[in-house]
Amino acid sequence: MADLRVNICGAAFKNPVIAASGTFGFGREFDEIYDIGVLGGISTKGLTLEPRLGNPTPRIAEGYGVILNAVGLQNPGVEAFVREDMPFLRKKGTVIIANVAGRTLDDYAAICARLDGLVDLIELNISCPNVKCGGMAFGIRPESVKEVTRAAKSALAATPLIVKLSPNVESIAVNALAAQEGGADCVSLINTLTGMVIDIERRKPLIANNTGGVSGAGIRPIAVRMVFEVCRAVAIPVIGMGGIACAEDAVEFIMAGASAVQVGTANFTDTLAMPKIIQGLNTWMDAHGVKNLEEIRGCLTLNG
């Protein structure tokens, strides 16, 4: 049995496999299928100060090897999360990462202050491309990445801060550095790539929001490249994600330098994807004589 444990900013993960925000709710539904306590961590559905209804439907579409979504941050609000979902998640014994979003710097600071000390980590969603005001605006330019990171960080005394980076930018490495300068303790990437699918019979975009975030196996090479670039650029830990569907995919991200990985779309294709990835990591590491993740983290050598 390989040692799959990883520590990120003081949070002890039993393995590096984390449910990605937005695909897993607050864990209750998947817990009906398997004990979600086996997971390294769970990044919650994106939370806002007030409840939000999100976008009109359809909210999802497909491309070859990818999906697009535009849910638009539907969530019950941070208070309902603290009241109803935190006690459940705490009992599961997995690392709780609260994914948070806002429309203004004050929103970000307020929601971080509310969750400070309650959750294990906070993940700042500055890149959700679906909400017209907020979201994307903070995540595009390095100056605003730094600004929003600083606003969130200033509201936190106990809980470390992850900044989730958008790939729809000029340089994700530059934005990662901006997050680090703003006080981020960790960065996670990539959020979805903005895309569009057209219903040619109706001559309209298939998703009600017109555009949606592209995710799934088809985007994995882009995500691996970006994680590699960011790992080279920053000194803080990096959590990688983008199209991970099996243990070997996860190993790629770790070799590119990621400390842990998140799994999103694969949960739709296979509800047991994450337990299988955890098991598969064990098997792969044992077969390759790798005793712990440190041995392979960032071990990549580039071709001459």
Add this chain to the structure above:
Amino acid sequence: MKELHVKVLENVPVAAGVNRLTFSLPEAVEGLRCGRFVNLSVGDGAHLLRRPIAICEHIESSVTVCYQIKGAGTRSLAERKAGDVLTCVLPLGNGFVLKEEERRVALVGGGVGIFPMISVLKEYGGSGKKFFSYMGFRTRSAVCCEEAIRGGSECAALVTDDGSYGEKMNAVEAFFADYESAKPDVILSCGPLPMLRALKAGLAARGIQTPCYVSLEERMGCGVGACLVCVCSLANGEHARVCKDGPVFSIGEVEL
């Protein structure tokens, strides 16, 4: 709810653009019931989303679903052969439940919405309830399952939009034309949104208070209630998840 590997036993056309797929279950599954659905993989690796499809019929060891071949995903699903293995999460959703006192049951189905109606006929056949079925199809070539509909019903009307088979009308028109003689205790319906809207408006216009339950269709992500992709609006302004809170709702509680 279980995640299982299921084996295709049959995947054949039953009407123009509609396939019937029967798969065998590797183990016993509890809770298979009319109006619930399965989330079935397409089985080609390119389509990451499963297809949520209503249960049409189930016996102990197998489940039958019928689906419209509409886009690239269902075209690919139609290529699966007997013996192929797909993955499936089932059973999902709440389904239709008939109360003891609901003896006269009206079924109003349109297009692929007829299949959940057939699941009701199959499940409650022999229960002593009387079924009054109103099934609408686009055209003659889309008509299917006539035997199951007529055989399970006290009275059945199969109609088409273009009049090429049965009367030229839709299922809702057929239902209201027969309402006084059917006098149902409950109405169950599934079909395209315009059809469900017409049903709701028709009930309101006639002041009919009979309980009415509709099964909704929506593009889904996870299918288990986690991702909030397949929501519908409720009359109270909140959202409900079609996959988990539905797909069956009281017609008065949902915005159509």
